[in-house]
Amino acid sequence: MDLLNNFTLIGLPYAALVLFVVGSIYRYQATKYTYSSLSSQFLEGKQLFWGSMPFHWGILVLFLGHLIAFLMPESLLAFNSHPVKLLIIEISAFMFALIVLVGILTLFIRRITNPRLQVVTNRMDLIVEILLILEVIIGIVVALNFRWGSAWFPAVITPYLNSLMILQPDISAVASLPSAIKLHIVLAFTIILLFPFTRLVHFLVVPLHYLRRPYQRVIWSWDKKQVRNPDTAWSITRPYEGVPNFLQKLVPSELAEKYMQKLKGPFRYFK
Amino acid sequence: MDVRSQISMVFHLDKCIGCHTCSIACKNIWTDRKGAEYMWWNNVETKPGTGYPGKWEDQEIYKGGWKKSSGGKISLKGAGKLRGLLNIFHNPHLPVIDDYYEPFTYKYLDLIEAPAGEDQPTARPVSLITGKPIDIKMGPNWDDDLSGTPDYARNDPNLQELSPAEQEAMFQLERMAFFYLPRICNHCLNPACVASCPSGAIYKRGEDGVVLINQEVCRAWRMCVTACPYKKSYYNWGTGKSEKCILCYPRLEAGFAPACMHSCVGRIRYLGVLLYDADKIESAATKHNNDSSAIDLQMDMLLDPFDPEVIHSAKENGVADSTIKAAQSSPTYKFVKEWGLAVPLHPEFRTLPMLFYVPPLLPVMASLSEVNNIKQEKKLDSIAKSWNDNWLYDTSTEELWGTIEQARFPLKYMANMFTAGDEEKIKEILKKLMAVRIHRRSVTVGDISEERSQATLKDVGLTPEMADDIFSLTALAKFDDRFVIPAAHREQAMEMMDFVGTTKGATGFGIKQDLKRSL
Numbered sequence A: 001m002d003l004l005n006n007f008t009l010i011g012l013p014y015a016a017l018v019l020f021v022v023g024s025i026y027r028y029q030a031t032k033y034t035y036s037s038l039s040s041q042f043l044e045g046k047q048l049f050w051g052s053m054p055f056h057w058g059i060l061v062l063f064l065g066h067l068i069a070f071l072m073p074e075s076l077l078a079f080n081s082h083p084v085k086l087l088i089i090e091i092s093a094f095m096f097a098l099i100v101l102v103g104i105l106t107l108f109i110r111r112i113t114n115p116r117l118q119v120v121t122n123r124m125d126l127i128v129e130i131l132l133i134l135e136v137i138i139g140i141v142v143a144l145n146f147r148w149g150s151a152w153f154p155a156v157i158t159p160y161l162n163s164l165m166i167l168q169p170d171i172s173a174v175a176s177l178p179s180a181i182k183l184h185i186v187l188a189f190t191i192i193l194l195f196p197f198t199r200l201v202h203f204l205v206v207p208l209h210y211l212r213r214p215y216q217r218v219i220w221s222w223d224k225k226q227v228r229n230p231d232t233a234w235s236i237t238r239p240y241e242g243v244p245n246f247l248q249k250l251v252p253s254e255l256a257e258k259y260m261q262k263l264k265g266p267f268r269y270f271k
Numbered sequence B: 001m002d003v004r005s006q007i008s009m010v011f012h013l014d015k016c017i018g019c020h021t022c023s024i025a026c027k028n029i030w031t032d033r034k035g036a037e038y039m040w041w042n043n044v045e046t047k048p049g050t051g052y053p054g055k056w057e058d059q060e061i062y063k064g065g066w067k068k069s070s071g072g073k074i075s076l077k078g079a080g081k082l083r084g085l086l087n088i089f090h091n092p093h094l095p096v097i098d099d100y101y102e103p104f105t106y107k108y109l110d111l112i113e114a115p116a117g118e119d120q121p122t123a124r125p126v127s128l129i130t131g132k133p134i135d136i137k138m139g140p141n142w143d144d145d146l147s148g149t150p151d152y153a154r155n156d157p158n159l160q161e162l163s164p165a166e167q168e169a170m171f172q173l174e175r176m177a178f179f180y181l182p183r184i185c186n187h188c189l190n191p192a193c194v195a196s197c198p199s200g201a202i203y204k205r206g207e208d209g210v211v212l213i214n215q216e217v218c219r220a221w222r223m224c225v226t227a228c229p230y231k232k233s234y235y236n237w238g239t240g241k242s243e244k245c246i247l248c249y250p251r252l253e254a255g256f257a258p259a260c261m262h263s264c265v266g267r268i269r270y271l272g273v274l275l276y277d278a279d280k281i282e283s284a285a286t287k288h289n290n291d292s293s294a295i296d297l298q299m300d301m302l303l304d305p306f307d308p309e310v311i312h313s314a315k316e317n318g319v320a321d322s323t324i325k326a327a328q329s330s331p332t333y334k335f336v337k338e339w340g341l342a343v344p345l346h347p348e349f350r351t352l353p354m355l356f357y358v359p360p361l362l363p364v365m366a367s368l369s370e371v372n373n374i375k376q377e378k379k380l381d382s383i384a385k386s387w388n389d390n391w392l393y394d395t396s397t398e399e400l401w402g403t404i405e406q407a408r409f410p411l412k413y414m415a416n417m418f419t420a421g422d423e424e425k426i427k428e429i430l431k432k433l434m435a436v437r438i439h440r441r442s443v444t445v446g447d448i449s450e451e452r453s454q455a456t457l458k459d460v461g462l463t464p465e466m467a468d469d470i471f472s473l474t475a476l477a478k479f480d481d482r483f484v485i486p487a488a489h490r491e492q493a494m495e496m497m498d499f500v501g502t503t504k505g506a507t508g509f510g511i512k513q514d515l516k517r518s519l
């Protein structure tokens, strides 16, 4: 039993976290092209609405809920001290779990019944979907059988996760939890472990920067003014407007490029 | 003044014969792949017709382009920052593949391998998506040449403001006409596709204005498909990336015309540089109320490449001399600005398209004689006389301006397509085209007096020399007159990125690593 606990609650989480970080970064660096949400709305749009919308919004809320319990356990406990508030949190979390379940089941059924979608489905898509369904169902079972998760999560799970974070894993409390909860944890880490190998990576490239960028993008393949300036001819790095030559040498060219583009230089935005 | 250069295009619709060679040239080079079979970066539509995807011009359905919002600003009609992100899980305005058509092929092998039997073997159509047999419901150019049909022509969104009587008149069997509308991406100055992309994968190249989608950065958020009002950004269902016309930039950079233009049988296509003032983009896109002043504003942005001040600012901005020179002999500048013959398609979408069309005169000119009278009969030539009844075409040169107004295509229809509904503007262009014809007829056939031809030219503000130029660029132009492509100056770009002295010996030697000595 100890061995199993050590493996699932210490070994697996560390393996999952390492693979998640290294794998995602490596995949981004090596095959950036494969980072895509691989949307299938173009092949089937109606059913997708009833699957994708509830699933994504629901899972976002649930994810945030778990994250808050992990990052701010005290505030959550303080908030929960009022029974009405506790009830509100629990009921709404449960509702969202049901919404997610409806969503993911719809997505799964849509994927396996529509002949067009089968063409764009691979093994990992199915594995991830099945794991997510199991995870949500187990989550719901846990919520039903072991009430007030928002009260015991901060007390039991958060310390466990923290102990993992500071590299001093302490599983004494979690090891004695009911197996449904442990299964929920194990599945969660399994999904994290598989993350970089699936389409889930699109979560890492959520385009929030869109909100900050100007609408139009114009890219110059070279600095259009410098190219004709006789003073800057023939240098090893691309010259940047207004930056003395020796400074350009000090800063790695990619870095300089990135920041100079933000100020002025090759990238020009309007509006 | 922020002078930039843009590769622009002019399509002369009078010359398009609807042969689809352009589409095939493009398909063979770029989109003959899984996931892209349904894409036609270049397609040719029959007008009146619903087009591809069906009714693409109706932005109440597709929500493409920009709309004017309060405070004189413009916003994307169907996407935009906040709305785009909120709709990212399910884009309510995304067309699906059935709006284009389900790509298919035929099981040709069955013709050969079917066992001997009573019946002829057939090649059944199978879907190129699922591989299963399908009933073909739609295909590329499904409404080709189908003017007048209830399902297609009569659902043309440009018919909207025409009275039922006018529409009926248009589709009477005897009066029916159509023309072809070849379409590619317009490589707009205010591209809605660029603005809508949450990942920032789409960009406009500074040097030549080609709009491209970076396949490495596209994450399949699909907003560009909605945002482009011309539906020229396509979603590849196989790769999960959006794709669009790249104006054959590898060919352009090497000095070749894009494949569609190179192969065009009717020689309807022109490509050249326009210099424009980027400071005016915003006002040109915002300062009109969906009327034809959109065109005036857009014309106002285009700069005279001979103006010393323009040349000076262009040089200051790093526009190469060869590009300025190309702008001076650009056929598109002549058609668009000098002669005022070419206008953008649907300027009211506010993307400032850089593909301009010379609207078709032909079906207009051959108007029907409304009455069967002696006077009419005298005008008819001997062939036409043997059919002398109400159906006849009146191609006589009498009452020339009159025939434009009684055109078989109501001016309103053309105006809805090209001038945001302004009939006067479209009439102006058609009159110019007609005046050139009258002038040339007077020169070559001689049955129209020179005074008359002079008078018509004066009426539309052309000189005989201009008319001759228009004629020669329209009818006689050789390859190098139609495509004036400046050098891409990649050599300079390379120098800016690498010290060529260190890399030149490495080509072919197989060094893939950066030739850096240390960090």
Ligand code: SF4
Pocket (backbone or CB within 6 Å): B184, B185, B186, B187, B188, B191, B192, B193, B194, B211, B227, B228, B229, B230, B231, B232, B233, B244, B351
């Ligand atoms: S036509 Fe459409 S795809 Fe092309 S640049 Fe304009 S908005 Fe973008």
Ligand code: SF4
Pocket (backbone or CB within 6 Å): B015, B016, B017, B018, B019, B020, B021, B022, B023, B044, B180, B182, B263, B264, B265, B266, B267, B268
């Ligand atoms: S190749 Fe030219 S003439 Fe033929 S359909 Fe295309 S644009 Fe028209």
